Amino acid sequence: xxxxxxxxxxxxxxxxxxxxxxxxxxxxxxxxxxYIENNERALEFDIPKVxxxxxxxxxxxxxxxIKYRSTLKKIRDRIRKELRL
Numbered sequence: 001x002x003x004x005x006x007x008x009x010x011x012x013x014x015x016x017x018x019x020x021x022x023x024x025x026x027x028x029x030x031x032x033x034x035y036i037e038n039n040e041r042a043l044e045f046d047i048p049k050v051x052x053x054x055x056x057x058x059x060x061x062x063x064x065x066i067k068y069r070s071t072l073k074k075i076r077d078r079i080r081k082e083l084r085l
Contacts, residue, residue, distance in 0.1 A: 012048050
């Protein structure tokens with residue numbers, strides 16, 4: 001969690017000025033809200049390139065992948081069951 005917070009507080013150039021990723025995300029959410037409220041005709045997300053270095057090991061990635069695939073399978077099975085009813 002701390003690592004994620006640090007990344008969102010990183011500054012990068014956005015529309016000619018330096019902004020945190022937190023502010024960039026907020027601006028994109030505002031654009032989405034304007035689009036949903038029909039105040040904007042087109043939806044455009046403006047996201048600068050993000051570089052994130054990995055510091056996890058292969059074992060952790062594999063464990064996450066197994067849990068992710070298992071959860072995804074359960075969700076798919078539940079949806080298929082609901083659609084058959």
